[in-house]
Amino acid sequence: xxxxxxxxxxxxxxxxxxxxxxxxxxxxxxxxxxxxxxxxxxxxxxxxxxxxxxxxxxxxxxxxxxxxxxxxxxxxxxxxxxxxxxxxxxxxxxxxxxxxxxxxxxxxxxxxxxxxxxxxxxxxxxxxxxxxxxxxxxxxxxxxxxxxxxxxxxxxxxxxxxxxxxxxxxxxxxxxxxxxxxxxxxxxxxxxxxxxxxxxxxxxxxxxxxxxxxxxxxxxxxxxxxxxxxxxxxxxxxxxxxxxxxxxxxxxxxxxxxxxxxxxxxxxxxxxxxxxxxxxxxxxxxxxxxxxxxxxxxxxxxxxxxxxxxxxxxxxxxxxxxxxxxxxxxxxxxxxxxxxxxxxxxxxxxxxxxxxxxxxxxxxxxxxxxxxxxxxxxxxxxxxxxxxxxxxxxxxxxxxxxxxxxxxxxxxxxxxxxxxxxxxxxxxxxxxxxxxxxxxxxxxxxxxxxxxxxxxxxxxxxxxxxxxxxxxxxxxxxxxxxxxxxxxxxxxxxxxxxxxxxxxxxxxxxxxxxxxxxxxxxxxxxxxxxxxxxxxxxxxxxxxxxxxxxxxxxxxxxxxxxxxxxxxxxxxxxxxxxxxxxxxxxxxxxxxx
Amino acid sequence: xxxxxxxxxxxxxxxxxxxxxxxxxxxxxxxxxxxxxxxxxxxxxxxxxxxxxxxxxxxxxxxxxxxxxxxxxxxxxxxxxxxxxxxxxxxxxxxxxxxxxxxxxxxxxxxxxxxxxxxxxxx
Numbered sequence: 001x002x003x004x005x006x007x008x009x010x011x012x013x014x015x016x017x018x019x020x021x022x023x024x025x026x027x028x029x030x031x032x033x034x035x036x037x038x039x040x041x042x043x044x045x046x047x048x049x050x051x052x053x054x055x056x057x058x059x060x061x062x063x064x065x066x067x068x069x070x071x072x073x074x075x076x077x078x079x080x081x082x083x084x085x086x087x088x089x090x091x092x093x094x095x096x097x098x099x100x101x102x103x104x105x106x107x108x109x110x111x112x113x114x115x116x117x118x119x120x121x122x123x124x125x126x127x128x129x130x131x132x133x134x135x136x137x138x139x140x141x142x143x144x145x146x147x148x149x150x151x152x153x154x155x156x157x158x159x160x161x162x163x164x165x166x167x168x169x170x171x172x173x174x175x176x177x178x179x180x181x182x183x184x185x186x187x188x189x190x191x192x193x194x195x196x197x198x199x200x201x202x203x204x205x206x207x208x209x210x211x212x213x214x215x216x217x218x219x220x221x222x223x224x225x226x227x228x229x230x231x232x233x234x235x236x237x238x239x240x241x242x243x244x245x246x247x248x249x250x251x252x253x254x255x256x257x258x259x260x261x262x263x264x265x266x267x268x269x270x271x272x273x274x275x276x277x278x279x280x281x282x283x284x285x286x287x288x289x290x291x292x293x294x295x296x297x298x299x300x301x302x303x304x305x306x307x308x309x310x311x312x313x314x315x316x317x318x319x320x321x322x323x324x325x326x327x328x329x330x331x332x333x334x335x336x337x338x339x340x341x342x343x344x345x346x347x348x349x350x351x352x353x354x355x356x357x358x359x360x361x362x363x364x365x366x367x368x369x370x371x372x373x374x375x376x377x378x379x380x381x382x383x384x385x386x387x388x389x390x391x392x393x394x395x396x397x398x399x400x401x402x403x404x405x406x407x408x409x410x411x412x413x414x415x416x417x418x419x420x421x422x423x424x425x426x427x428x429x430x431x432x433x434x435x436x437x438x439x440x441x442x443x444x445x446x447x448x449x450x451x452x453x454x455x456x457x458x459x460x461x462x463x464x465x466x467x468x469x470x471x472x473x474x475x476x477x478x479x480x481x482x483x484x485x486x487x488x489x490x491x492x493x494x495x496x497x498x499x500x501x502x503x504x505x506x507x508x509x510x511x512x513x514x515x516x517x518x519x520x521x522x523x524x525x526x527x528x529x530x531x532x533x534x535x536x537x538x539x540x541x542x543x544x545x546x547x548x549x550x551x552x553x554x555x556x557x558x559x560x561x562x563x564x565x566x567x568x569x570x571x572x573x574x575x576x577x578x579x580x581x582x583x584x585x586x587x588x589x590x591x592x593x
Numbered sequence: 594x595x596x597x598x599x600x601x602x603x604x605x606x607x608x609x610x611x612x613x614x615x616x617x618x619x620x621x622x623x624x625x626x627x628x629x630x631x632x633x634x635x636x637x638x639x640x641x642x643x644x645x646x647x648x649x650x651x652x653x654x655x656x657x658x659x660x661x662x663x664x665x666x667x668x669x670x671x672x673x674x675x676x677x678x679x680x681x682x683x684x685x686x687x688x689x690x691x692x693x694x695x696x697x698x699x700x701x702x703x704x705x706x707x708x709x710x711x712x713x714x715x716x
Contacts, residue, residue, distance in 0.1 A: 021682065021700055053637065115637075117638065118701075120701065121640045121703070122638075122640055122684060122701040123637070123640060123682065124681060125679075125680065
């Protein structure tokens with residue numbers, strides 16, 4: 001009774017409102033029928049001043065066994081206050097096809113769904129209408145045996161995809177397709193460009209002190225020409241290392257770089273830097289044994305070359321294990337086509353691009369090296385300290401943050417004392433620098449003892465815990481579920497049933513992963529945008545059999561890689577992100593999902 | 594213009610119309626006996642947003658409404674209407690008396706003047 005009254009009131013009040021607006025059934029009149037060639041024609045007749053949202057207006061064929069919509073023709077929408085809309089009756093044509101073996105009349109249903117507004121100032125609720133149709137399959141063409149889908153795996157160099165198709169591919173696959181285009185000059189130039197861009201990322205920064213140190217350790221009075229030559233040797237061997245590692249990774253799916261990220265290799269390499277540093281401090285002269293030099297070459301000059309080459313080779317593999325989209329693109333190409341030559345050329349060009357700024361650094365290190373004297377000693381000493389810093393930096397991957405922080409602080413304190421923080425007879429500028437460094441290093445030391453692991457905020461542990469709790473509540477951070485094996489990942493995915501998932505492949509030795517962590521994932525907008533995703537971190541630092549299997553399953557060549565799964569947990573492979581991505585770009589990427 | 598004045602004098606107050614949840618509104622209605630006004634909206638309905646900006650965020654109009662109604666907003670993209678009645682348009686303004694009956698339904702977006710004259714008789 002109450003409901004009846006209510007309904008009565010409502011209808012009365014609806015009529016009582018000024019008769020200004022069209023009722024929904026007057027505003028929208030959907031129609032659908034078959035035309036003479038057996039295709040579906042549908043439209044939504046619009047009342048005066050009525051328009052439809054393009055995105056919410058759809059014509060679909062349902063419950064028609066053996067008949068598929070090959071394509072839908074629809075009118076162009078226009079812009080209306082920032083919305084894409086149809087302002088006049090839109091007509092849709094659905095071209096149908098039958099699957100092979102289908103004949104006779106097939107019953108089906110056409111559903112026209114729509115939502116729109118009136119210019120007079122209101123919007124209508126979404127609505128749909130369904131129409132029963134009898135499809136005469138004798139009029140329809142048959143579908144082709146296999147739908148032509150674009151898949152990088154099925155591409156051969158014979159059918160290079162168009163640029164339009166590239167829009168649906170991930171950056172990595174688009175780059176793989178650049179190689180497919182086959183023009184050698186374009187490939188080389190493109191990849192050199194990629195390399196130059198990569199040289200601006202933190203992956204390459206640690207190589208700057210290395211190359212400078214290498215040049216300076218060659219001794220006094222080095223000519224510009226020789227500095228250039230040695231820098232070239234360094235960069236070339238670095239490029240060769242990248243190329244070999246890349247081609248092997250592409251062909252065998254084995255990641256040589258990752259293989260070298262084991263504690264033994266890192267301790268050895270770190271040790272080399274300590275040795276280099278000590279030679280900078282003048283404890284001894286770093287040279288190959290004379291007997292070996294004599295065998296390799298008659299000229300003692302060449303002893304340096306071999307060392308520099310080994311240095312370049314190893315620093316490529318151990319210092320800069322950064323996988324970015326161009327590298328992965330070349331690897332995908334090699335893996336899919338087995339064409340190691342073209343892929344290798346691309347990788348080589350990229351590494352050379354990466355090395356160009358390093359050559360500049362090397363040459364200037366040689367050129368501006370001061371004359372022997374007090375200054376010279378100081379410059380070599382500073383490089384010695386930088387070498388030690390690089391050695392500690394590499395250790396970060398295999399030892400705990402606590403140890404590296406203590407090491408950094410000891411290094412800093414030592415350097416500050418060397419500069420003369422405690423002496424009276426030192427220039428005020430030098431002394432200030434030394435004192436600042438001393439204070440920071442001591443903070444680091446105290447921070448490490450206090451359990452802090454942040455190089456930037458070593459004393460954070462001193463803050464009252466209440467305040468920290470408050471901060472955590474406001475500035476929420478992203479919560480990742482950590483997995484290490486295929487089983488663990490499957491389990492995490494099962495727990496995230498019905499939700500979108502992002503899987504972040506990362507490793508402790510991966511510089512770009514740290515950037516991603518520290519910049520992109522700390523951005524409040526990104527945190528907000530990722531709130532609808534279940535976040536999983538696949539830790540492949542250990543690089544054991546299980547981690548390799550996990551990487552292989554998802555075609556991951558190396559971290560960082562971000563995979564996106566929709567709510568039904570289908571991998572959105574065109575949306576895969578390889579390498580570091582800036583917050584703004586990442587937001588756009590998420591918006592396009 | 595308002596923003597300009599705001600920027601110039603740095604003295605603008607941050608003002609937003611106060612929407613209650615339906616539960617809060619019912620509790621308040623038991624005390625004040627005012628009708629509840631439910632603004633039924635959708636996210637993609639830009640007339641809803643326009644009206645909110647031009648009408649409800651107007652300070653004088655907001656005070657005028659607050660004296661008469663307890664205002665609730667329901668976004669159909671986030672929650673369904675909590676009773677069996679369906680609206681076919683957004684925005685639609687539903688006015689509820691103390692028994693929970695809908696005493697008036699006003700579809701469409703309006704200017705301040707029109708909305709005042711449409712709603713002033715509702716008690």
